[in-house]
Amino acid sequence: MNRAKIRCAIYTRKSSDEGLEQDFNSLDAQREACSAYIRSQAALGWVELAERYDDGGFSGGTLDRPALKRLLADVAAGHIDIILVYKVDRLSRSLFDFAKLVETFEKAEASFASITQALNTTSSMGRLTLNMLLSFAQFEREITxxxxxDKLAASKAKGMWMGGVSPLGYRPEGRSLVVIEEHAALVRHVFARYLALGSVRQLESELKHSGTVAPKRVTGSGKPMGGVPFTRGMLYLMLRRVVYTGRIAHRDKIHPGNHPAIVDNETFDRVQAMLTEHRQGQSRTRKERPSLLAGKIIDQERQPLIATHATKTASNGKTVPYRYYVSEKLHHKRSDSGTRMPARDLEALVAGRIATLFDDPLELVAGARLDVPADRYADLQQRCAELAARQRRRQADALSMLRQVQVSDGRVEVICCSEAIATALGVSVQPGQPTTLAINTAVRLTRTGRAMRLVEGSGLAPSATPDISLVRLVMLARRWWQELRQGTMDITRLAEREKVSATYLTRVVRLAFLSPEVTEAILAGKQRAGVTGKMLTASGAVDPCWTKQAGALLPLT
Structure with a gap:
């Protein structure tokens, strides 16, 4: 009597890829043993399928294995009756995963057998025994x-380097790291420039413009890396790595390392404090920004200006606060005349003018009559860069050298204390020299929308912040132009879809042809004061000549 054929598929697996390059490896040995078992069951109609299901170099703790996926697909298609393995743990080391596999086999009316353990899933006793064996296999995997x-934690507690891609500036040597001095100098430069600039974005841009790229290296496995510009992600990772201080981090613990430091602890701590301070997305309690010039600002009659504020309701219904510095007599309504200056613009102007002092250390030394030893000039340059960055962020403590601000028609005079400048730089003032340093700036007041703005003589607002509505208009112009140039949409249909007039759409699309210089200025908020979306979409407002655009829309140089 002819028995029905029972189609048998053999599945083999090896956790590592070691030895798989040999002519006869572990997978071949498993397959040969399973083939012999199938031949021994030939009287029962068992037939070996030619398709191979071999997973070399894949862990049994996951089902994400290519050959196993093919096997399950063929089982679901009804092409396989019995799945054979050398041992149960070749199929899976996870009890949960194994239960899912057995359920899949049962749905397809397929069974499972282990040739060295005389087990199969055709009986309840076989399934119980398999579950017990898999429980021990999973336990063994978790214990390992x-x-x-535990070994990794103990080794790191002893200061050992436990492998992985070595940080830039080091190369691995046994269980420690050795400094590559050329790369270490670049690491120190990155830390120093971040402290000076106070912004990873600006640091990325500076490194890119200077042509600085990550040095080419080769990992322990032979994989090449480096040779590309630094990204913000790379810089954040570098600035956060405690390994540069000669220490080893493991989870929330830091241990003394066996390798030398590249960055001193004081510099590293200052960088961490600055990164934490500038972190975005963290919850903050809202508080009013202090009036940085309160008590230090006077008008042309040498009368003090009072810090005050007003609120206005925007078109979206939200209340918008506006801060001002107002002449005392005008504030108390003792006079109808006086000075009223927008606080944000004035503070940005003062902070920016003080920052320019520190942008040129040699000019500052001459102007403030500072006494600087010859061996301090290198340190002075770095300190000046840090103070300039702090001024531009308008930190209150950074304005400690400001003595007085005097505003008048068309002029702002910023008076700084030479002694305070010298103290901030860690030097002294030459004896018998003036105690103050004055900076004069031409300004004017202009109205932008509903607000009064302070404008420098060049036409640039001191607080150069992007006009969101203007930026959106430029982006809209580019999007509309992209649709029109594809030829699938004309102006009339596009205007109907966007629910605007064809004339207005045409005026907006012209903004897609602004010069790159003007576009970059708008995105950075550095266009000439008074340049608004309404002004740019007026009839004939944008000249097609890029040179004339710059003359009309950019600040004067």
């Missing part, structure tokens, strides 16, 4: 993982 984690 715990041992590895």
């Amino acid at each position: 993982a715990e041992r590895i984690r």
